Amino acid sequence: ISIPPTNNIAIGVDSLENVTAGSNVAVGNGTGNALTSGIENIFIGQSAGSSTSNNINASTFVGFAAGNTATSSYTTLVGWKAGFNMTNGEDSVCVGAYAGDTITTGDSNTCLGYGSDVGTNTDSNSINLGFNTTGHGSNIAVIGNGSITSWEPGADNTAALGSTSYGFTALVLVSPDGTKWTVTVDNTGTLVVT
Numbered sequence: 001i002s003i004p005p006t007n008n009i010a011i012g013v014d015s016l017e018n019v020t021a022g023s024n025v026a027v028g029n030g031t032g033n034a035l036t037s038g039i040e041n042i043f044i045g046q047s048a049g050s051s052t053s054n055n056i057n058a059s060t061f062v063g064f065a066a067g068n069t070a071t072s073s074y075t076t077l078v079g080w081k082a083g084f085n086m087t088n089g090e091d092s093v094c095v096g097a098y099a100g101d102t103i104t105t106g107d108s109n110t111c112l113g114y115g116s117d118v119g120t121n122t123d124s125n126s127i128n129l130g131f132n133t134t135g136h137g138s139n140i141a142v143i144g145n146g147s148i149t150s151w152e153p154g155a156d157n158t159a160a161l162g163s164t165s166y167g168f169t170a171l172v173l174v175s176p177d178g179t180k181w182t183v184t185v186d187n188t189g190t191l192v193v194t
Contacts (some may be wrong), residue, residue: 004181006025007022007023008022008023008026009024009025009026009027009029010024010026010032011026011027011028012026012027012028012029012030012031012046013029013030014029014030014033015027015030015031015032015033015042015043016031016032016033016035017030017033017169018033018034018035018036018053019032019035019036019037019038020036020037020062021036021037021038021039021055022039023039023040024038024039024041024042024043024044024076025041025043025044026042026043026044026048026049027043027044027096028043028044028045028046028047028048029046029047029120029152030046030047030050031043031044031045031046031047031048031049031050032048032049032050033050033054034050034051034052034053035049035052035056036053036054036055037051037055038054038055038056038057038059038073039055039057039058039136040057040058041056041057041058041059041060041061042059042060042062043061043062043067044061044062044063044149045061045062045063045064045065046064046065047064047065047068047069048061048062048064048065048067049061049066049067049068050065050068051068051069052067052069052070052071053071054071056070056071056072056073056075057073057074058073058074058127059072059073059074059075059076059077060075060076060077060078060119061075061077061078061082061083062077062078062079063077063078063079063081063082063097064080064081064082065080065081065083065085065087066078066079066080066081066082066083066182067068067082067083067084068081068083068084068085069084069085069086069087070083070086070087070088070089071087071088072086072088072089072090072091072092072107072159073090073091074090074091075090075091076092076093076095077091077092077093077094077095077096077099077100078094078095078096078099079095079096079097079098079099079114080097080098081097081098081101082094082095082097082098082099082100082101083099083100083101083103084095084098084101085101085102085103085104085121086100086101086103086104087104088104088105088107088109089103089104089105089106089107089109089117089173090108091107091108092106092109092110093109093110093111093112094109094110094111094112094116095111095112096111096112096113096114096115096116097115098114098115098117099111099112099113099114099115099116099117099129100116100117100118101117102118102120102121103118103121103123104119104121104122105121105122106118106120106121106122106123106124106126106138107124107125108124108125109123109124109125109126109127109128109135110126110127110128110129111126111128112128112129112130113128113129113130113131113132113133113136114131114132115131115132115133115134116128116129116130116131116132116134116151117133117134117135118134118135119134119135119137120137123135123137123138123140124138124139125139126129126139126140126141126142127140127141127142128141128142128158129141129142129143129144130144130145130148131141131145132145133145137183148179150184154184155168170182170183170184171184173188181193181194182194
């Protein structure tokens, strides 16, 4: 077992055993044991970041096998096997057991909730909130899984959808027979249904 350089904290068998830089914290067997030149990372939980070998910086992996193979800087993975298959998911946040465990190379994703995940392993800038929520692609936000039946404000007559500064371009509605209708507005303020 090697002794990590100055300003590292390593607690556990094989924890930070290959690191050559400072300011890392690793707690648990095998945590960050393949990290080499990365700085200012935190690994807590058995095998958290265990195969992280690149010079990642400023990432936090907390939970059993969280970020097991991640080589992603500025990434936060919290929960049992959160981001488990991630190899390069820069700037991502995944919180909850199995959260973001499908991600391999997609960047800038947010997955909050047990099993919340992207639609495909390379999606980027995908926001997925709620229990077992699955994304619909890059640059798309999904709130809730297929069991959610309504989105509501915290109290009656208290919230707007959009504002005078930021509006929506279209609203897609589904009729009882399954037909999808797109509602837009023309330059005179008239609603257009197609």
